[in-house]
Amino acid sequence: MSSSPPSYAGVLRTHHAPSAFGAALLGRLSYGMVPLALLLAVKDTTGSYSVAGLVMALFGAASVLLSPARAALIDRYGPRRALPWMAGAYASVLIVLAQATWQPGASGLRLGALALAAGLCTPPLGPVMRTVWSSLVPDRELLRRAYSLDAVAEELLLVGGPLLVGLLVEFATPAAGVAISAGLVLTGTLALAYCPAVRDIGARPPGPGAAAVPGEGRTLLSRVGGLRHAVLMMGGVGLCLGALDLLVVAFTEQRHQGSAVAWVLAALSAGSAVGGLVHGAVPWRLSNRVRLGVFSGALGTALIAAGLSPSVPVLVGMVAVAGLFVAPALTTAYLLADESVGNDSRTRAGAWVNTALNAGISAGTAGAGLLVGRLPLAVCFTLSAVPVLIGATVLARRTQARRPVEVTG
Structure with a gap:
């Protein structure tokens, strides 16, 4: 084991860390883009800020409030089994939303239902990546640096995502940003789920005690x-x-x-x-x-x-x-x-x-x-x-x- 003090370079030199971190960041870039892209797309197709606000409220509420339940599925079945279907369902609904908002005149009721469905399936990439860090980095000092690096990167993505949407709408419809977000989250989540770092983060072993964990x-x-x-x-x-x-x-x-x-x-x-x-x-x-x-x-x-x-x-x-x-x-x-x-x-x-x-x-x-x-x-x-x-x-x-x-x- 290296005797060098913990550092950010040491975090990135950790075996399998760059591939897992890169995959998670790619998927999380979608979370920086989709709120603004979807808001603009719904406003354009309905012509109503109030409808756009309601749709985004449904999307945000389902995504945030059900995050612990989705994370429980990750803990129960393991990220390799649970993440792909979450990402597939989430990306599919985003694609339908992009198609629905591409032209004017979409039904606000339909868009609200789709946004709610998308929020239900949002993959918990941040919590999963932090679980991966805990698995890869047993040293608590190095783990603190890993978490700090993760938080800073996420902050930059949440700032950069809206900027990318702002550039995109200069050349295309906001619905294109929703579609691109779907591609990013699907690609990043699948790459994370099947990267070597996730292999050792398995499902909870089956048995009588599996359903009654304290x-x-x-x-x-x-x-x-x-x-x-x-x-x-x-x-x-x-x-x-x-x-x-x-x-x-x-x-x-x-x-x-x-x-x-x-x-x-x-x-x-x-x-x-x-x-x-x-x-x-x-x-x-x-x-x-x-x-x-x-x-x-x-x-x-x-x-x-x-x-x-x-x-x-x-x-x-x-x-x-x-x-x-x-x-x-x-x-x-x-x-x-x-x-x-x-x-x-x-x-x-x-x-x-x-x-x-x-x-x-x-x-x-x-x-x-x-x-x-x-x-x-x-x-x-x-x-x-x-x-x-x-x-x-x-x-x-x-x-x-x-x-x-x-x-x-």
């Missing part, structure tokens, strides 16, 4: 404290991020600089990427549980400061500072979830964290929509940070209470 279903959350803490904190982080998107729009429009929204959100992504890389490179002495509270609390504090910005350029800088803590918090939550469960529950654990984040983002956006216009923006920024600050405080107290006490006598 922590099955929702009881996984109720029985595993570390996972529950990770999920609750990511829900709070999601609330912050979802509210921030809308608050940034309101802030820039209030100052008649609406076009600056893209720069503010780009600063958030850039800060997150830098923070993620630094987090993976620094040797931390703090436990994952403690770091999660620190990063989440720092994110909330930075958002409160961002709400006090006197101008858009200052807001850009403050949001970039807030972004420094996004990828580290997310990475640490995944690490905490991973170390809290057994090998047969890792995909589900990661899916619960991801579900909490995305559900929090949706709830945060909706909540901010109710507050903007009724309260000063600085107050809205502060209220959006309150849940994550409370969560960080509670987590810190519980961590303090968990410290071992020396018993004599």
Whole structure:
């Protein structure tokens, strides 16, 4: 075994890691493209923003809320058996959606049903890839770097996907973006499912005990404290991020600089990427549980400061500072979830964290929509940070209470 310190180069030199990581990124690029492509395609064919919003809500709800159930299938049957049919079903529905939105006049009811069906089948590529990392990288320090690299790459894909759609619609209909997304997810998922790194991640062995594994279903959350803490904190982080998107729009429009929204959100992504890389490179002495509270609390504090910005350029800088803590918090939550469960529950654990984040983002956006216009923006920024600050405080107290006490006598 090499005695060199853990590094990002060491992560990529891990046997079979490049092929698995590359395949997962190819499939996940689809997730960066399909939301905008489908939104534009539905709006073009129906001529209605409200219908487009409803279709996307159905797609997002099914995709996010059922992620733990799909991950449970991965844990139960193994990615090599479960992923291909999920990807095949998902890509097939996307192709039908692309065909349905290619010309004007599609039925909103039909599009909604198809979007719901697509969301039901979305392959959980992120949780599966993190399970693969856990299998390939037994060293916890190297695994932290692997998770950080994964989070940064995913952040860049979520930024690059809409940019690719923006370029594509200059030359073709948005429905073409939906069709391309189908091809990407099918190709990437099949490549991941059949790469050598996945060979050792098998199905749960059959037998009487297979159907009664402790922590099955929702009881996984109720029985595993570390996972529950990770999920609750990511829900709070999601609330912050979802509210921030809308608050940034309101802030820039209030100052008649609406076009600056893209720069503010780009600063958030850039800060997150830098923070993620630094987090993976620094040797931390703090436990994952403690770091999660620190990063989440720092994110909330930075958002409160961002709400006090006197101008858009200052807001850009403050949001970039807030972004420094996004990828580290997310990475640490995944690490905490991973170390809290057994090998047969890792995909589900990661899916619960991801579900909490995305559900929090949706709830945060909706909540901010109710507050903007009724309260000063600085107050809205502060209220959006309150849940994550409370969560960080509670987590810190519980961590303090968990410290071992020396018993004599």
